[in-house]
Amino acid sequence: MLTFDEPIAMWTRTILLVRGHSKLRFWVGLVLAVSAVVFGVVGACVWEEDLTTDQRVYQLSTQLMCPVCDGQTLDQSQAQLSLDMQEVIRRKVEDGESNAEIREYFVDRYGEVVLASPNAGGFNLVVWVMPLVIFVGGALLVGNAFLNMRRQRRAGSESSVKGEAVDDVEATVDVDDSLGEYLERADREMTVAIGRREMTKGEDKG
Amino acid sequence: MDQIGTTAIWLGVAVSAYAVVASLVGARAGVGELVVSGRRAVYMALLVAFVGSAALIVAFLTNDFSIEYVANNSNIVMGRGYTLVAFYAANEGSLLYITLALALMASISVRLAPHRFSAAMPYTVAILAVVLAFLFGTMATLANPFETLSVVPPDGRGINPLLLHPGMYSHPPLIMSGLVGITIPFAFASGALISGEYGDDWVDIARIFAIVMWGILGIGMLLGAWWAYTILGWGGYWSWDPIENVAMMPWLVLTAFIHSIMVQRRRGMFRMWNIVLIGIAFVLAQLGMSINRGGSVVSVHSFAESSLGLLFLSFMVLSLVFAFGLFVWRYPRLRSERAIESFMSREASFLVNNFLLLVVTAITLWGVVYPLVSGLARDVDVSVSAPYFHRVNGPVLLLIVIVMGIGPLLPWRRTSTRSLKRWLMAPLGAAALTVIGLVAFGIWEFWAVLGFAAVVFALVAVLEEWWMGARARIVNMGEMPWVAWWRLINGNRPRHGGYIVHVAVLSVAIGVIGTQFFDxxxxxxxxxxxxxxxxxxxxxxxxxxxxxxxxxxxxxxxxxxxxxxxxxxxxxxxxxxxxxxxxxxxxxxxxxxxxxxxxxxxxxxxxxxxxxxxxxxxxxxxxxxxxxxxxxxxxxxxxxxxxxxxxxxxxWLWIAGPIFLVGTVVALWPHPALERVARRRRSGERVATGEPAVALES
Known part of the structure; x- marks a missing residue:
């Protein structure tokens, strides 16, 4: 009856198979890890020379702004100047100039504003470093807040709230494995809810 | 018409100013009648905004070119269907439009506010009225849509041709009302804070309006992208233009807010944090409106350019000072009642989600303002456009997708490593198979493959959640699969509506990866x-x-x-x-x-x-x-x-739209059982409910 049951059942079986065999698991893990590394190294290296002229023209046209259109890159703009600039790019690519050289050419002509993203050098280093600072700084803040809460909680838990042990009530549901897991979780959370409700009721009386 | 309009606008200034004074005095002096009168003044503001808008529309319909705004944005040959577009197509009219939108939403929210919120209500009304007064005041003094011309031209100049398009009916009004509407959850949060009755009472109504604004902004942005892609023909759908960015930043912060407010709702935590978030969203929305009004940054969208940018910027700075001051003043009262217990809990995953969303917001803001920084610091103009944002935001967005996969699997409070591992098996396996499959098909782009794997990971996590829940119902109650799934979703709409939105976001992610890496x-x-x-x-x-x-x-x-x-x-x-x-x-x-x-x-x-x-x-x-x-x-x-x-x-970018809408509506749909739980929790009974318990109840 359940047609959409099949793929998921297959899934579950495959996973169970891998999970049950530590050797198999090891090999699967190893293959995944190695392929991830190889793949990362090879995939991350895209060389200018590997691209066709057209691809490079397109790539460069996304990296340069159209000087007369508000906030549009060359590939987005229909302005005549933008079309002309793309022609210039094509000529230069065909003449064998590198992407950096071509960008430099336009910077000399129109100023830095022609670059869609600032070069990572000089003062502009700031624009590139800041995101990292934001990320790391934010992570430190969050980590610190989290540790604080933990400390606070540890200090608090020594004095009171023993009742939270209801958390550990185990539900033993003997249906098939995957379902059991869901029910276990549901039951646990429900138990917590009931336990808490009873607990607070108890407090009210007392 | 111009007299009616101008009168309406001045009346608007008067009634909103009155609403501020009456509410504040009423609350301070304890005069109930004044408070009620202040509240009703908000309805009056809606009435006059409506009259003003009607006057402008009538002026358009009757080709009243003695009004400058009409002469500039209409002509005799313009299709009557575009009257509405012309109404908000330029600066003055769009001001009137957002005033109307805010007055409408403010009235609805004030009307709907629960009774127990009454102590905070005067302050909320006062804040709403301050913003309304600002908008009315700006129109009355600097940008009156009913400004008349001394010489009446025989025909108008006509509307900007790029705007003559059906897309104009949806995208701009949605974005504008979404931005201005963020005032409402902010007003409720601040009202609660000022009154000192800072319980969790403001949370429900703020959540509802935050989700509404968030949904409006989200749909507005998607429609804008769709419009740009399918019709405007510049070959893309999102260019990280400053105007797009300033609409997206409040949306991102609202996304963080509607996640973390669930933690406050369920667990009474993150109280300070939620106030901070809604404050940031409000200030960013002001920034959005300020940049929209022109001046400071270069954008394709600067059709509404004017000198009002600076005025709105000042208002933003005032909002910032107000929000920050309020927070500092009430800081001691904002303590959470509970702390996070374990890093492996849903509340912790929300914390990570908030962190990542705010990082994207902060980086985007930095990218938007950097040209100004560079201009001031060394007098060199630079551009910060798509390639920059792709590189710096891309990895963070990828992390967000991954967290979307892990978060839903974590229960509240804490979980064991063992149980988490078991839940992660299917998503991780699916992600691994995706990598293998893509590589086998010769797709090697590192970030793209990683992106697809992350999407599959998060998608399978949601499906697993649904599957396990539905399966429990199928087995235990013999329900048909679709019935089981439907009842599961119905059992906890805020949560499962959220998951539906997750699926929409993943659909967008698929489209973005496909178009960005393989075009x-x-x-x-x-x-x-x-x-x-x-x-x-x-x-x-x-x-x-x-x-x-x-x-x-x-x-x-x-x-x-x-x-x-x-x-x-x-x-x-x-x-x-x-x-x-x-x-x-x-x-x-x-x-x-x-x-x-x-x-x-x-x-x-x-x-x-x-x-x-x-x-x-x-x-x-x-x-x-x-x-x-x-x-x-x-x-x-x-x-x-x-x-x-x-x-x-x-x-897949566009398929996401309807899914997003459905998810938002599901999440918003009133839920008596959950409301009861939330109320009980607030009234001191402290019921820590795991959602599946509710799901299995019915």
Whole structure:
């Protein structure tokens, strides 16, 4: 009856198979890890020379702004100047100039504003470093807040709230494995809810 | 009409100012009648905003060119259907529009506010009224839409041709009302804070309005992207333009807010944090409106350019000071009652989610303001555009997708490593298979493969959650699968609505990865009777149509799209490869493998009055990829210069729209059982409910 049951059942079986065999698991893990590394190294290296002229023209046209259109890159703009600039790019690519050289050419002509993203050098280093600072700084803040809460909680838990042990009530549901897991979780959370409700009721009386 | 309009605006200033004073005095002096009167003044503000808007629309309909705004944005030949568009197409009118939108939403929210919120209500009303007074005041003094001309012109200038489009009915009004509407959850949070009755009472109503604004902004942005992509024909859908960014930043912060407010709702935590978040969202929305009003940054959208930018910027700074001051003042009262217990809990995952969303927001803000920084610091203009944002935001967005996969699997409070591992098996396995599959098909782009794997990971996590829940119902109660799934979703709508939205976000992610990493582009000029071959397509230039009018020159290219058998074109392809060309041109002749798959009709219009080109693209779409054709120019020698792109998976960006809408509505749908739980929790009973318990109740 359940047609959409099949793929998921297959899934579950495959996973169970891998999970049950530590050797198999090891090999699967190893293959995944190695392929991830190889793949990362090879995939991350895209060389200018590997691209066709057209691809490079397109790539460069996304990296340069159209000087007369508000906030549009060359590939987005229909302005005549933008079309002309793309022609210039094509000529230069065909003449064998590198992407950096071509960008430099336009910077000399129109100023830095022609670059869609600032070069990572000089003062502009700031624009590139800041995101990292934001990320790391934010992570430190969050980590610190989290540790604080933990400390606070540890200090608090020594004095009171023993009742939270209801958390550990185990539900033993003997249906098939995957379902059991869901029910276990549901039951646990429900138990917590009931336990808490009873607990607070108890407090009210007392 | 102009007298009615101007009077309405001045009345608006008066009633909103009265609302502020009456509410504050009433609350301080404990005069209930004044408080009620202040509240009713908000309804009056709605009434006068409505009268003002009606007056402007009537002026448009009657071609009353004595009003400057009408003369500038309409003319006799303009279709009456565009009256509404003209109403908010430029600065003054759009101010009136957002005033109307805010007055409407403020009235609704004040009307709906629960009774127990009454102690905080006067302050909320006062804050709403301050913003209304600011908007009315700006119109009354600096940007009156009813300004009259001393010499009445016989005809108006007409509306900007780029705006004459059905897309104008949805995208701009949605974005504008979404931004201004963030005032409402902010007002409720601040009201609660000022009154000192800082319980969790404000949370429900703030959550509802935050989700509404968030949904409006989200749909507005998607519609804007869709409009840009399918019609405006600049070849993309999102360009990280400052205006797009300032609409997205409040949306991101609201996303963080509606996640973390669930933690406050369920667990009474993150109280300070939620106040901070809604404050940031409000200030960013002010920034958005300020940049929209022109001046400080360069943008494609600066059609509403004016000197009001600075005024709105000042208002933003005031909002910032107000929000910050309020927070500092009430800081001691904002302590959470509980702390996070374990890093492996849903509340902790919300914390991570908030952190990542705010990082994207902060980085985007930095990118938006950096040109100003550079200009001030060293007097050099720079641009910060798409390539920058892709590189710095891309990895963080990827992390967000991954967290979307883990978060839903974590229960509240804490979980064991063992149980988490078991839940992660399926998503991780699916992600691994995705990597293997993609690599087997020769797709090696590192970030793209990682992105797809992350999407599959998060998707399988949601499906697993649904599957396990539905399965429990199927087995235990013998329900049909669809019934089981439906009841599961119904059992906890805020949560499962959220998951539906997650699926929409993943759909967007698929579209973004496909179009960003695998798009191909080929520009060429071809004549009638010639075809352009790119990838598996032959694009034939069949015919041309011209419509030459006084105001514009419109030209259409009839284009037939064929799917081809590449082996038919092997010789030409080899020649093109040799000289580094992606595609090539051939004289049209039907080859055996050719199959007609679409007829496109893209156009190129030149508007003489405005010296502006408007291009409409032709798209042959499918779930796998879009073939996208723009006529860039019709040349003297009868050839047409085409820009052709292949945009893989683009359709998934738009599929996300309806899913997003459904998810938002599901999450918003009132839920008596959950409301009861939330109320009970607040009233001191402290019921820590795991949602599945509720799901299994019915």
């Amino acid at each position: 191909q582009r080929y520009d060429a000029a071809i004549g009638l009777g010639e075809s352009l071959v790119l990838d598996d397509y032959r694009i034939e230039y069949v015919d041309k149509r011209i419509d030459d009018r006084p105001d514009r020159l419109a030209q259409w290219a009839r284009i037939d799209v064929y799917e081809i058998d590449p082996s038919d074109y092997a010789v030409e392809q080899a020649a093109a490869d040799a000289i580094g060309k992606a595609g090539f041109t051939v004289v049209t002749e039907e080859r055996p493998g050719d199959r007609l798959v679409g007829e496109l009709d893209p156009s190129h219009e030149f508007f003489r009055n405005f010296n502006q080109v408007s291009v409409r693209s032709g798209i042959k779409t499918s779930p796998v990829e879009d073939l996208y054709v723009i006529p860039r120019d019709f040349l003297e020698d009868e050839r047409v210069s085409l820009a052709v792109s292949i945009n893989p998976l683009a359709m």
